[in-house]
Amino acid sequence: MSGTRVVVTGLGATSPVGGDVTSTWSALLSGQSGVDTLKHDWAEELSTQIAGEAAVDPGDVLERVKARRLDRSGQLAMVAALEGWADSGLADGGADPERVAVAMASGIGGFQTLLSNYDSLTQKGPRRVSPLAIPMLMPNGPAASIGLVVGAKAGVHTPVSACASGNESIALGIDLIRLGRADVVVAGGTEAAIHPLPLAAFGQMQALSKRNDEPQRASRPWDKGRDGFVMGEGAAVLVLESEEHARARGARVYAEVAGAGITADSHDIAQPDPSGAGATRAMQIALRESGLSPEDIVHVNAHATSTPQGDVAEAQAIRQALGAAADRVVVTSTKSMTGHLLGAAGALESLATVLALHHRVVPPTINLDDPEDLGLDVATSRRDLPSGAIAALNNSFGFGGHNVAVAFRTV
């Protein structure tokens, strides 16, 4: 592949287990669940009454006037982006704005703003619709708002591929840098979908866990007792940078993002291809693009949402993609603790993958009491990774048949 190496120089996150990267990572390592009972009145009639709400309300972190001009998905994105941008060291300068881009994904966008303004329209009339409704509800709103803060003039993008969106942002970030269109890309995903409409709609698809009496045990990827995913909300950002640009300014480098594979199942709008063929190809392409062999991979952060079909199909895909090397790979599901952050999932889990390589430790997968026979080594407690040059994959799949695998390696 192209000679341009792309590295990760900044991280930002706000998640169901922590309001920043440090607290999120520490909670993940200690196996803490961010899922709880929803205490809103609207939850009472829903079949699923649990979710992973953001541990820290973004409205408490951002300046009030700035927060009120953003949909909750934009607020979460902004919190993560400000942290990541500061963490990269670029907040104090060091990047030419015309060489900075943003790729900030969302699965659903600012629909809470859409719905609240529809309420204003029907209850009070067109003059009570907010003039901020459009910039707040448009799916590219978070990306554009971040672009204003970081001064991105090389393009601002919003990949949308359901629950693969966050990973697709990172794949796009790699492309933008390798094509020479940017030196720095603020890449990530955001989602704020804990609201009765998506909970009802995913519930009608029979996609959500109904383990309402045990919220922290409801997200249980690969466990025989799993009964669907648990919705989470949050955002995560990886500041991607060409290695040359990062080295020239002496930036701290967490890991290299080595390559990505994007495929589509062309099988069904909602069900994963049970053969796992599309997911397998995504991982194979990510390896090929990265110049990695299956033997280089020590860790896979799986998509593993805790749905009956998806988890098993993915396990099969991992074995198909890695062959015999799959026996030596430590597999984990971050969602066992955070729930499923939809369009932010790929970004948060890429961040966890980067930190796993950087610190050489994999967080546990919790609630795996009665595992399926997967033929995979799923870490149920914190697991150290070997020394030397190592690499990892992060998988994300989405309704629509989207499969995105991203490969990271140590530097």
Added chain:
Amino acid sequence: MPTKTDIQAELAAIVEEIAGVPADDVQLDKAFVTDLDVDSLSMVEIVLAAEEKFGVRIPDDQVKNLKTVGDAVDYIDTAQA
């Protein structure tokens, strides 16, 4: 009826809430755009909030004439009369 001073105080609270301008800075001679840095979308929000607060109608074609805080206070005062 509220006095112009009352209207100014209420309007200042609205401007602070929406645009983040300290209420003390919202003086009669200040222009919304050039002095208080209120952007066009925030101006629409301020107008809508003022309509609700003072029970008046401020038509879109009048908004461009409300350049200063004093203009807005006078308009609201007249509309309420």
